[in-house]
Amino acid sequence: MLKENYSKIFTWLFIGLIITFVTGYSLSLNTDLAITLASGSSYLVIAIVEIVIAIFFSLRLAKMSRLTATICYILYSFLTGITFGSIFLVFELTSIMNVFLITSIVFLIFALVAMHSKKDFSKLSLWLGMSLLAIVVASLLNIFFRSSVLNLIITIVSIVIFIGYIIFDLKNAENIMTYIDEDKGAIYVAFQLYLDFINLFLDLLRLLGNQKDD
Numbered sequence: 001m002l003k004e005n006y007s008k009i010f011t012w013l014f015i016g017l018i019i020t021f022v023t024g025y026s027l028s029l030n031t032d033l034a035i036t037l038a039s040g041s042s043y044l045v046i047a048i049v050e051i052v053i054a055i056f057f058s059l060r061l062a063k064m065s066r067l068t069a070t071i072c073y074i075l076y077s078f079l080t081g082i083t084f085g086s087i088f089l090v091f092e093l094t095s096i097m098n099v100f101l102i103t104s105i106v107f108l109i110f111a112l113v114a115m116h117s118k119k120d121f122s123k124l125s126l127w128l129g130m131s132l133l134a135i136v137v138a139s140l141l142n143i144f145f146r147s148s149v150l151n152l153i154i155t156i157v158s159i160v161i162f163i164g165y166i167i168f169d170l171k172n173a174e175n176i177m178t179y180i181d182e183d184k185g186a187i188y189v190a191f192q193l194y195l196d197f198i199n200l201f202l203d204l205l206r207l208l209g210n211q212k213d214d
Contacts, residue, residue, distance in 0.1 A: 005177055005186060006115065009170075012190030016077040017197065021100075023081025025088050034085030046079050053079075054195075061180060061188055069187045076191070080198060087205070095210040102208070103201040110163050111193075114170040124168045131161050155203050162200040169193055 027034045036042055057064075057072045064072075087096065114121070135158050142150050173189040180188065 005173070005182055008183065008186035009173060009189045009193065012073065012187050013193050013197070016073060016190060016194040019074060019077040020081040020084055020198070023078055024084025027082060027085030028088030031089060034089055038083045038086035043083060046082055050076055050079050057188065057191060061184070064184070066181065066184045066187070069184045073187050073191050073194075077194065090211055091205060091209045092212055095208075096205065099205045099209055100201060103197060103204055106163065106200065106204075107166060107197055110166045111170055114167040117167075117171075121168050121171045124164055128161055128164050128168060131157070131164075135161065152207075155206050159200060159203045159207070162196050162203065165196045166193065166200070169196060 027037065037046070053072050053076045057069070057076075061069070135154055138150065138154050142154065169189065169192040173185070176189055177185045
């Protein structure tokens with residue numbers, strides 16, 4: 001893939017992350033509003049809308065315009081930022097910043113692996129999908145078991161899975177760019193990498209983050 005395409009992808013990724021974290025921090029300044037939007041029925045509505053956007057983005061990618069792709073991506077980033085408001089209330093700001101830095105370093109390392117490796121990572125797709133499904137099931141079960149050990153295992157495995165997705169999604173970007181307009185394709189690949197980054201960040205925050213004292 002040409003370097004210009006990588007540049008477009010990472011620019012859009014940066015834009016999405018900035019929208020999410022600025023939105024989350026801004027909302028955290030209003031404690032009551034942040035808690036309301038990130039819990040109960042409000043959170044459920046946001047989650048459903050995000051799922052609809054993700055499905056629509058994936059299924060209609062080939063036919064949608066660049067403007068529609070941009071709106072989908074920015075809207076998703078904004079909605080995620082709304083739920084991030086609670087993170088700034090629970091964890092210390094310095095801890096969030098440190099984990100964000102760690103996530104960025106890990107992301108960069110494995111992004112470089114994907115960009116420079118000639119190995120075929122297409123077979124990762126099935127393994128990653130099955131592993132992610134297993135993690136979701138285990139997380140649902142742990143709602144009832146409330147096992148700290150199981151929670152730790154889930155978090156660690158999830159970190160490995162999303163590192164795998166970083167490699168797969170960036171490597172698969174070459175295939176996407178062959179049949180989708182480059183600008184629109186860059187937004188979609190950035191969206192996939194955005195999901196990888198956010199999930200990796202949340203896992204690392206759960207593992208390494210320092211919560212505020214009550």
